[in-house]
Amino acid sequence: MKQSKLLANLVSEGVLDPDVRDRIVEQNRQPAESDPIGIKILAGIGGWFAALFLLPFIGMIADSMNSGIGWLVSGIVLLVLAILLRRKTQSTFPGQLALAFALAGHLAAVGGLVEGLSNRYEWVSAILAHAVVMGAVYPFFNSGIYRFIGALALGIMVTLWVIVELDAFPLIHALIAIETLTIGILMQERSRHPSLNPLFVAAVCMLPATLVFMDVTQMDSWWHSSFRGAIWPSSLIVAAGLVTLFVRIAGGWGSLRRPWLLAVVLAVILLGLFTTPGILVAIGLLGIGFADQDRLVSAIAFVFLPVFLVFYYYTLHVDLAYKSAVVTASGILLLALRWGLRQLQPAEGAS
Amino acid sequence: MRTGIILFMLALVLGVFNHSVLRKEQTISTGRSILLDLAPRDPRSLIQGDYMQLRYRIAEQVSGDQLRDKGLLVLSTDSNRVAEFVRLDVGEPLAPGELRLIYRLRDGVRLGPDSFMFQEGQANTYAAARYGELKVDAAGQAVLIGLRDSSFNLLTPVPSKSSPE
Amino acid sequence: MFGPVLIVLTYMESHDPTARIPWIEALAREGLLSETAQDSARRHIRPASAWHAWAQNLLLMLGATLVLAGVVFFFAYNWQAMGRFLKFGVIQAAIVACILVSLRFRDHALSGNIMLMAACMLTGVLLAVFGQTYQTGADAYELFFAWALLITGWVAVSQFAACWFLWLILLQTGTVLYWVQVAEPLHHTPFETLCIGIASINLLGLIAREIGSVMGFAWLKARWHRALLLMTLLSALFIPTFAIILDIDDSSATRLAAAILWLIGSAGAGFVYRKLLPDMAALSLVVTNACLMLIVLLGRIAFDQVHNMEAFIFLLMAVIILGVVSLATFYLRRASRAMHAEQPERAP
Structure with a gap:
């Protein structure tokens, strides 16, 4: 549907004032101010590497003072510079410089904080320092790239901390629950605050990535053989998230009375329990991507789906004969479900 | 038209495949059985499951400048059918008891099949492998049909499903 | 792992006269749409029938993928209790069934295409089981080449991007394995030749795709194939070029040839996707690739010229x-605006 047709429909339904419609049309003539994603990626890579090369130089200054304090102070100075630069101008070079300053300043400030904190809990202090700096800068430094990299780094650090340092498998489930919840909450909120969008994308990347991390630890070549455990709690958590998503799409819990939605919900739970929760995550992200027409989310889902299948093939616990039976049966279940869905009139479907 | 191509390709795929099966079966049914001394080394391939990599001792004995990309070795067998390297084949007639086997030159000499695939979870059974049993036809084509232990017993998978670790 | 994400990502944004939900959200954020108007707009863009079709396609693709994966897992288990002729018979019967069922659907309908794709996959399973049975382990490249060769006919008439994708992957896997197992140990073929080989396969694929797309084949409209082919093409040539910059003394003729091809390829792709077939995502890929190379080159020169001043360097x-990155983004932003102005109605 074209934009003009949609607006006309809204006006005729009486939910849109014709004057507002004209303002929207007028506004649409101006080109979008947001960069195409290709430029964002290039700018992100450039900013990141420039920041890395800035660090030794900062280090020289920092070492001339007490090193921990020195790093912290130069980090804060750089961050403030970045924020001011970003506020002052939107043009290309200063923008790129501000991004590099912000990333370098962030790394320096985190390094300084870790140095100042206790040495016994390196992981915890690094994560805390990172979270504190990011929390302080996020609202003020208006750059999706910085926000995305920061949030993603936080997720990766926490996941690695759980896997490498704590070596406590059940915590993985807690992580997955937090990530699922974050996605659910941000799905509602980001249309109101665009600044939360990078956080949402980071969460969308981290949920499947955490599951992949988990799968990797279950392979027989993994060096920490003690890091094993039942996967079903994660399956249940992700299934719960997926069911909530379906119900929301279908228009509330009342719609559960429809038998086909109940069938879908049941199938989802079974699928997750018997195969791998990764498949549920992929389905959920495809659903979010379709609902919000967010190709980024759909793309992430499409990339992770085969990854999950391959990891599922290589993980132990059960032999291939069992996996084969379960995967085939799940596939047949889904095809049967599709057949059932075909028999229903589209009008009865969800909206 | 499209249907025609699809069906023609189907016939072609099945034809080519079953012809290859037939040739392998001929080697197995008419070929001579020999045993090759093994130096075993085992991972999982992407779509074929568990397997063991094999290295034949004979392959380590063959060297020299006369080796070509692909050629024939002349072997002789002892009373236990264990093969020994005699010479590189240059076309002269075989002495009684001798036979030819194809080799390929890769990173060293490679004799036909260099891996053995088995049912998942049976790695322990095949760890005792000492000889590879090959069926070799007159042209030197070989099919690896099984592994035998040091007292020449054929290794067969344990029927009870061993639990994967 | 993030490579493919980035590729698909590149298509996120482009000027889009069709009403889309992100646009609705942006309007709502500016206070131009009320809550009810927003809900109503969402229902217009994503009506129940759209969800119905989406769910059906998703179930079909996931279901087919899982069943096929199950079949692959089943034969990878390598059942000893199952005779070899039984295995061959079952898989061949399944291939025949897939082909016959695919012919029952209207030409190029999704279901028919998926059945054809299944037949292609099962052909691979058949060859894998052949390898298991007769222990043909020696040269795995043969399996991939034979597989690609056998399904060529089906792929050619499929008009289904996923089939072509599978075919290209098989061909390239076979090529890489051939280099690893035969060309390198036996003929000492340099790595650069492999790179040029992979690049050629992708170049041919890319050219075929562009010709088909210009000729108006609807199934070639999606642009992710373009990005994937272009990215593989440029990366394959990037590696030897990169090696030359790092170690200029050790530059063989093939390496030099690969570097020249990289240069031609980048310039050519840049021209094509800026002027002939304007595509912001493809252009960004080319420019990013060139930026990386330029930075490495300048960095190399800097490290050679300046001594004893580590922090300064x-x-x-x-x-x-x-x-470099600022210049590139500046250029890309201008190109993006220019493309907007030239073709405001380009659909994504």
């Missing part, structure tokens, strides 16, 4: 990166 590197 790092600062210089940072400036180089900032300069």
Whole structure:
């Protein structure tokens, strides 16, 4: 549907004032101010590497003072510079410089904080320092790239901390629950605050990535053989998230009375329990991507789906004969479900 | 038209495949059985499951400048059918008891099949492998049909499903 | 792992006269749409029938993928209790069934295409089981080449991007394995020749795709194939070129040839996707690739020229990166605006 047709429909339904419609049309003539994603990626890579090369130089200054304090102070100075630069101008070079300053300043400030904190809990202090700096800068430094990299780094650090340092498998489930919840909450909120969008994308990347991390630890070549455990709690958590998503799409819990939605919900739970929760995550992200027409989310889902299948093939616990039976049966279940869905009139479907 | 191509390709795929099966079966049914001394080394391939990599001792004995990309070795067998390297084949007639086997030159000499695939979870059974049993036809084509232990017993998978670790 | 994400990502944004939900959200954020108007707009864009079709396609693709994966897992288990002729018979019967069922659907309907794809996959399973049975382990490249060759006919008439994708992957896997197992140990074929080979396969694929797309084949409209082919093409040539910059003394003729091809390829692709077939995502890929190379080159020169000033040289590197990337983003932004102006109605 074209934009003009949609607006006309809204006006005729009486939910849109014709004057507002004209303002929207007028506004649409101006080109979008947001960069195409290709430029964002290039700018992100450039900013990141420039920041890395800035660090030794900062280090020289920092070492001339007490090193921990020195790093912290130069980090804060750089961050403030970045924020001011970003506020002052939107043009290309200063923008790129501000991004590099912000990333370098962030790394320096985190390094300084870790140095100042206790040495016994390196992981915890690094994560805390990172979270504190990011929390302080996020609202003020208006750059999706910085926000995305920061949030993603936080997720990766926490996941690695759980896997490498704590070596406590059940915590993985807690992580997955937090990530699922974050996605659910941000799905509602980001249309109101665009600044939360990078956080949402980071969460969308981290949920499947955490599951992949988990799968990797279950392979027989993994060096920490003690890091094993039942996967079903994660399956249940992700299934719960997926069911909530379906119900929301279908228009509330009342719609559960429809038998086909109940069938879908049941199938989802079974699928997750018997195969791998990764498949549920992929389905959920495809659903979010379709609902919000967010190709980024759909793309992430499409990339992770085969990854999950391959990891599922290589993980132990059960032999291939069992996996084969379960995967085939799940596939047949889904095809049967599709057949059932075909028999229903589209009008009865969800909206 | 499209249907025609699809069906023609189907016939072609099945034809080519079953012809290859037939040739392998001929080697197995008419070929001579020999045993090759093994130096075993085992991972999982992407779509074929568990397997063991094999290295034949004979392959380590063959060297020299006369080796070509692909050629024939002349072997002789002892009373236990264990093969020994005699010479590189240059076309002269075989002495009684001798036979030819194809080799390929890769990173060293490679004799036909260099891996053995088995049912998942049976790695322990095949760890005792000492000889590879090959069926070799007159042209030197070989099919690896099984592994035998040091007292020449054929290794067969344990029927009870061993639990994967 | 993030490579493919980035590719698909590149298509996120482009000028789009069709009403889309992100646009609705942006309007709502500016206070131009009320809550009810927003809900109503969402229902217009994503009506129940759209969800119905989406769910059906998703179930079909996931279901087929899982069943096929199950079949692959089943035969990978390598059942000893199951005779070899039984295995061959079952898989061949399944292939025949897939082909016959695919012919029952209207030409190029999704279901028919998926059945054809299943037949292609099962052909691979058949060859794998052949390898298991007769222990043909020696040269795995043969399996991939035979597989690609056998399904060529089906792929050619499929008009289904996923089939072509499978075919290209098989061909390239076979090529890489051939280099690893035969060409390198036996003929000492240099790595650069492999790179040029992979690049050629992708170049041919890319050219075929562009011709088909210009000729108006609807199934070639999606642009992710373009990005994937282009990215593989440029990366394959990037590696030897990169090696030349790092070690200029050790540059064989093939390496030099690969570097020249990289240069031609980048310039050519840049021209094509800026002027002939304007595509912001493809252009960004080319420019990013060239930026990386330029930074490595300038960095190499800087490290050669400047001595004993480590901190300074790092600062210089940072400036180089900032300069190159700023120039590139400046160019891309201008190109993006120009493309907008030239073709405002381009659908995504």
